[in-house]
Amino acid sequence: MTAEIIDGRAISKEIREGVKEEIAGFVRSGLRPPALAVILVGSDPASQVYVRNKKKACHKLGITSIEHLLDAAVSEKELLALIGKLNKDPNVDGILVQLPLPGKLHEASILDHVDPRKDVDGFHPINVGRLVANTEGLRPCTPAGIVELLKRTGEGLVGKKVIVLGRSNIVGKPTATMLLHESCTVTVCHSKTRGLKDICLRGDILVAALGQPRFVTADMVKEGAIVVDVGINRREERICGDVDFDNVKEVAGYITPVPGGVGPMTIGMLMVNTLKAYKMAR
Ligand code: NDP
Numbered sequence: 001m002t003a004e005i006i007d008g009r010a011i012s013k014e015i016r017e018g019v020k021e022e023i024a025g026f027v028r029s030g031l032r033p034p035a036l037a038v039i040l041v042g043s044d045p046a047s048q049v050y051v052r053n054k055k056k057a058c059h060k061l062g063i064t065s066i067e068h069l070l071d072a073a074v075s076e077k078e079l080l081a082l083i084g085k086l087n088k089d090p091n092v093d094g095i096l097v098q099l100p101l102p103g104k105l106h107e108a109s110i111l112d113h114v115d116p117r118k119d120v121d122g123f124h125p126i127n128v129g130r131l132v133a134n135t136e137g138l139r140p141c142t143p144a145g146i147v148e149l150l151k152r153t154g155e156g157l158v159g160k161k162v163i164v165l166g167r168s169n170i171v172g173k174p175t176a177t178m179l180l181h182e183s184c185t186v187t188v189c190h191s192k193t194r195g196l197k198d199i200c201l202r203g204d205i206l207v208a209a210l211g212q213p214r215f216v217t218a219d220m221v222k223e224g225a226i227v228v229d230v231g232i233n234r235r236e237e238r239i240c241g242d243v244d245f246d247n248v249k250e251v252a253g254y255i256t257p258v259p260g261g262v263g264p265m266t267i268g269m270l271m272v273n274t275l276k277a278y279k280m281a282r
Helices: 009-030 043-063 076-088 107-113 127-131 141-152 172-181 194-203 262-280
Strands: 034-040 064-070 094-097 161-165 185-189 204-206 226-229 233-235 237-239
Touching: 009 043, 009 141, 009 204, 009 226, 009 262, 034 043, 034 076, 034 161, 043 064, 043 076, 064 076, 076 094, 076 107, 076 204, 094 262, 141 172, 141 262, 161 172, 161 194, 172 185, 172 204
Parallel strands: 034 064, 034 094, 161 185, 161 204, 204 226
Antiparallel strands: 233 237
16 A cells, blocks of 8 residues: 655645735725744754745734844843733734744743734643633644644544653643543653553554654554654754654555645645734734
């Protein structure tokens, strides 16, 4: 069996087209377009690329992108003051603090300071609580993108056995929670999990979010399973995922490529969240 490739680029494009049309409608009716403020502290090259891509995506959809590029030496007080100002600004709908922050800045207290209504990353404790309670709120972008990709296979999620590899706050845990709300039976694995291979082999759906290049091999995948590769690992100037794509695709029913799978969905869902925050403010 050769797996069907889940084309994250095409799905993300379709989602972004929908966002673009909706924004054009608001602008035609005389409203200002949505605005996203992105804060980048320091000069981490990968973060600079992500911020540039987010700006480009905003521009294409008619979202106003406001960049705040801060020196790595910025104090926590100054950063909190900027967030406070953006929280109060009625012309800003979304605020995104690009992670990771330089070591001396306390990430959790900075993210806590973002107004939950403008928290387009979905990392604020209030939005985390809403996710767990399954009530209306802004959901984290990568997990929302993963769920969307799974739904688009048309295979139906109810009752599926899902194995999530990784328990981070930004990918593993929220993905597991969202899939639980889709009525999947979810198992979350991490670096201390025993018998990982046997657990993986039980999964109708396998989500790999470990940050370990080509960790998931063909002998860990159930025939016909849906495999979602979240990993972004840089190897000799090339990017590879957490799944041994070439061999796993011969066993899986569906698989996401890296690049071109989950990555484009993350930006797509950020655009969806920015529009959602804009609509919620009205
Ligand atoms: P973290 O490093 O925060 O978490 C990794 C998780 O994997 C941890 O829970 C860790 O376990 C677990 N883990 C690591 N090694 C093993 C192992 N050998 N066996 C079992 N479990 C293991 O990573 P993130 O969640 O932030 O990201 C995961 C990957 O996804 C990265 O490659 C990242 O670059 C990528 N990513 C991609 C995005 C996209 O848009 N496509 C967005 C965000 C991330 P433990 O908790 O025990 O340490």
